[in-house]
Amino acid sequence: MAKHIVSTVAEIPPGTRKLVEVAGRSIGVFNIGGEFFALRNRCPHQGAALCTGQLGSAVTSPGPGRYEVDRAGEILRCPWHGWEYDVRTGQSWFDPKGVRVKAYETAVAPGSALVPPATGLLPGPYVAETFAVSIEEDYVLVEV
Amino acid sequence: MDSPGSQAIDCDVHAVLPSIEALLPFLPAYWREQIGQTGFKGPTGRWYPPGLPTSERPGLRPADGSPAASRVEHIQRDVLGQAPHPSHAILNCDCAVESLHNPDAASAVSGALNEWIAAAWLAADARLRASIVVPSQFPELAVQEINRRAGNPGFVQVLLPVRSEAPYGSRNFRPVFAAAARHGLPVALHYGGLPGNPPTPVGWPSFYLEEYAGMTGVFQTQLISIIAGGVFDEHPGLRLVLAEGGFAWLPAMLWRFDKNWKGLRREIPWVRRPPSDYVREHVRLTTAPADAPEDPAQFRDVVAQLGSDAMLLYASDYPHAHGDSASDAVWSGLSAELRGKIMSANARALYKL
Numbered sequence A: 001m002a003k004h005i006v007s008t009v010a011e012i013p014p015g016t017r018k019l020v021e022v023a024g025r026s027i028g029v030f031n032i033g034g035e036f037f038a039l040r041n042r043c044p045h046q047g048a049a050l051c052t053g054q055l056g057s058a059v060t061s062p063g064p065g066r067y068e069v070d071r072a073g074e075i076l077r078c079p080w081h082g083w084e085y086d087v088r089t090g091q092s093w094f095d096p097k098g099v100r101v102k103a104y105e106t107a108v109a110p111g112s113a114l115v116p117p118a119t120g121l122l123p124g125p126y127v128a129e130t131f132a133v134s135i136e137e138d139y140v141l142v143e144v
Numbered sequence B: 001m002d003s004p005g006s007q008a009i010d011c012d013v014h015a016v017l018p019s020i021e022a023l024l025p026f027l028p029a030y031w032r033e034q035i036g037q038t039g040f041k042g043p044t045g046r047w048y049p050p051g052l053p054t055s056e057r058p059g060l061r062p063a064d065g066s067p068a069a070s071r072v073e074h075i076q077r078d079v080l081g082q083a084p085h086p087s088h089a090i091l092n093c094d095c096a097v098e099s100l101h102n103p104d105a106a107s108a109v110s111g112a113l114n115e116w117i118a119a120a121w122l123a124a125d126a127r128l129r130a131s132i133v134v135p136s137q138f139p140e141l142a143v144q145e146i147n148r149r150a151g152n153p154g155f156v157q158v159l160l161p162v163r164s165e166a167p168y169g170s171r172n173f174r175p176v177f178a179a180a181a182r183h184g185l186p187v188a189l190h191y192g193g194l195p196g197n198p199p200t201p202v203g204w205p206s207f208y209l210e211e212y213a214g215m216t217g218v219f220q221t222q223l224i225s226i227i228a229g230g231v232f233d234e235h236p237g238l239r240l241v242l243a244e245g246g247f248a249w250l251p252a253m254l255w256r257f258d259k260n261w262k263g264l265r266r267e268i269p270w271v272r273r274p275p276s277d278y279v280r281e282h283v284r285l286t287t288a289p290a291d292a293p294e295d296p297a298q299f300r301d302v303v304a305q306l307g308s309d310a311m312l313l314y315a316s317d318y319p320h321a322h323g324d325s326a327s328d329a330v331w332s333g334l335s336a337e338l339r340g341k342i343m344s345a346n347a348r349a350l351y352k353l
């Protein structure tokens, strides 16, 4: 397992997502209110690009005709057959224990912590994917 | 199907109204005069052509020409007096009160039918129980009728024709389910009904065969509607009986319903579990007709696919005959324990007998 630098924080404002390639996998990185979450971009049902689906609320109901919405933007719907997943955990709505999409640990780190100016090198276990790291920016890391 | 010790309960036996005259003693004066003078023959509950065995098994018609199953003696002789010698029988009186457009007439006839059932049948034999006939097209009046009958312990469920003018899960029917639930009565959806609209979702069929074979689609539509509408979420204690509609179609419908629920459940967020869970908890089906495979191994598979041994209720469907493929031989292929549940225990739990 290594922590991969996948994006600057500025590139994924709250409510948006970025699809990245990490270690040969397509992964969606989501910013929910400043917190970052990463999910495998592959629906466990039939393999759709899950992380391209719509983000919506958690919809619950105390009884017929009553609709309650909560956690706006935290529920991801598969573009193919509409299965819903919790972006925070990767668990499916209809079977949280049995059906889930792989969720990866994320972290945010300042460029200065990733590239000590003294050496200009990336200290392990960080892996820069496609871009140079600047000490001026904050970065999103995904552990794969 | 045999049953040890006469513990069997026959969950679908028909009490046939011989003619509207039988109701006259139970009708209010206005309707007695009105019906007597206009020659109104009453609604007909003959879903099946009268000469066919689906209406009446050959040879059952009494010498006086009255319909089979129109007197308590017929049922004592042909049902209670025959194998499996049921300890109880549940009477369903098909009478198309839902075809009456006058709400007061529909209410009066329903009330008289229930009075007739109580007097001519329930009071005549303690082994009989009955479903409450309601003017289902007028939900408020149906609720009044349920409230009137619920105090008589001989009435053990509410009868709705499976054909209705709108799906039963729609909100306008909700008071009927609420009343049944309040009184602890199951609701039975029974083959047939004359609500005025066609018996298929695509219009009027040309042939009786189409209507008869296609009725399973109506059962499916109603079951899907009731679950999607949240009837069981509102009434967690409610039980639904599907009578005279077969049961072998159910597993395939549930596979589809569960699959679609996963992706569309946001529309009906009150439905929190897979539809098949609701069906197994809340729904019961009578065994006649079964419309199931004749091969015993395939038959066992279909019954296993129902996913619960609490769902089937033995029924003779007297006096109807469906030429059912599920012979005694295939039923005998089920385990003794399961047969005991189907013949007796499931109905005892449902009707508290």
Ligand code: FES
Pocket: A043, A044, A045, A046, A047, A048, A078, A079, A080, A081, A082, A083
């Ligand atoms: S592939 Fe995602 S719901 Fe079917």
